[in-house]
Amino acid sequence: MKMVFSRKQLGIPYALFLILFVVAPLFVIIYYAFTNGSGQFTISNLTDFFTNPNTLGTLCYSFVLAFTTTCVCLLIAYPVAYILARSEWKAKSIILMVFITPMWINFTLRITALKEILTLFEKNLAYFPFLNSVIGMSYDFLPFMILPLYTTLTKFDQSLIEASCDLGAGPVQSFLRVTLPLSTPGIISGVSMVFLPAMTNYVVLDMLYNSTYIMGSLIGSYFSAYDWNNGSMIALVLLAIICIFTFFGNNADEESPARGGAIL
């Protein structure tokens, strides 16, 4: 018998996968978020979230931490990506590799190594929890910022810089008025790949013997205490924040025709 499938039939496995592992769990989370321990509908989880100074404090702290991490990553990654993309040096792919390969080394090993290095500089890490959180996370997420920026900047049309220079702009003005606005798609995808994980990835902090509490730690502690309802609500609020964030990101993206390839 000849096996011929229509496009629709070929789509079935993917649809099943999506329903089972994406849509269904999402509904489970929504269900838990809006029920109490005995399974009755309630919005107290939501009100709790926004009235509990502890949770709100953690949210603010996570936000500041993630924001700082993202800024640090962006400040390091942009010049690196810019120089690599602009240079005609043959070995530039190797340099790019040097930045990317850490991703292939086991995460636990990397952070443990980083911890040892940080110990060398600072006898007592616990005194500077914020600083070492930022260092740990920036180190971990840097490649995710470099790659989209590099992709955007390599596709950048050099004649636009020449045009801006021709019209009277110096190197700084050309960068601010042409290069930077046209690399926003890369910046947006880089930021969304660093900012959101940085809000929740508490494993890095745990491994650095860090007592800092971020959103991820909060969800983790609720779930390990079998309080699925509150844990789910926090996850849901974070999801909402992510949705808003990506919505604005995509809108800014559509403005720019140079978006191709920036979304990794």
Next chain:
Amino acid sequence: MAERLGNIIELKHITKTYTDNGFTAVSDFNLEVGRGEFVTFLGPSGCGKTTTLRMIAGFEMPTEGEILLNGQDITKIPANKRPINTVFQRYALFPHMNIYDNIAFGLKLKKLPKDEIRRKVNHVLDMVDLEGFENRRVATLSGGQQQRIAIARALVNEPEILLLDEPLGALDLKMRKEMQLELKNMHQQLGITFIYVTHDQEEALVMSDKIVVMSEGRTQQIGTPEDIYNEPKNAFVADFIGESNIFKGIMTGDKKVRFCGGEFECVDDVPEGTLIDAVVRPEDVILTPPEQGVVEGVVTSVIFKGIHYEITVESGKYEMVIQSTKAAVVGDKVGMQLEPDGIHIMIAEDHTTCFETTINSELNLDFNDETIQCDLTKVIPGSVIKDGELFDDDGEKIDLDKIRIMVSIQPEDIQMSDDLEAGLVTGKIINLIYKGDHYSYVVRTEHGHDLIVDDEYLWNMHDQVSLIMPEDKMKFALKK
């Protein structure tokens, strides 16, 4: 100083060599451009015309030479400080800005008041016929419209010189013709100096006051369109501008020239016996009955081209292309006649190939590790060879490291072969011109020498060939 008043820009001995690969894109380029002139750089791709334009714009620095603007040296001034604006080949409009912001870019950098910017932008938009496009995005415009915006963006800054780098290359034929006339009109109205780059000879002839024909990084001829077309300086220009028949010939008397198997009257006064290249434009050939022409031939092809027929006539070993409004029949015998002013005489350049060689231990010549047999005693008068050593007429031993032997050979004595092992050197064909009964090739060897080779067979551009140079055709001379 007086003669400088009329010149807006002068290029003096400009040479550009790229450091990374040693390629010389432009060598010893000299040009004076008068205020308000429309100058066109014309040449095939890779001839250095765009590089020259980029040096005027300030995107590239010349390796040698200087650029004077109004008599002031601007060679080291960056592009953003020059009163020169460019229309780029691919327009290079900023995709993240609307049309208004694109055009206002330069004015905003100059920090002009807002209402003045608006007035100027509206004025140039009006000039390029795109009023009301201020808020459109670049991507929503057609190629022709983007082209106009690019011109408007450059003109709004009121530059002293407008540079245009093949600005019409991406447009279709009809649009290109329209834009040619529009640009020409704009030039006349504004009085700004235009420097235009193109590889399209027709475009150059239509638009320019002055044409600079370039090839291989060198100026071939500078002149008005009429000069360039009617009085081409060399075979390259004649071949590149318009269609032409080029023949090798010789002056046989007072204003008499012999080529293509016949003797013709001409207007150029060149001494008898001079070797020449004769250029005959296809439209200047008069077809006659066989017995009335100076030369006789057989029609081998007739192609209808709209306003005329393109007729190819074979006469002996020569071939002539003719444009005529009257059709001919393939196989017919015809005669060909030429008016004296229809023949343009160019004194043939000395195409003898010369290269320098060293002497190896076997007392033969060494040319890039290839050996050429040579009897040194005939080259150095009075010298003798004893026990594998060379002695001069005083009996003193000659230091072989100190002398160089020049070898010369005629283009027709060099043979080309596709067997790369067969010849003395290998190289790539970088130029070819048909000369009536043979092709004249320029072969660039792997060591960077350009050799002229005549061959009756057609080879392709960029073919890798081996050059066979028979030693009995070579002439040797001691380099002084």
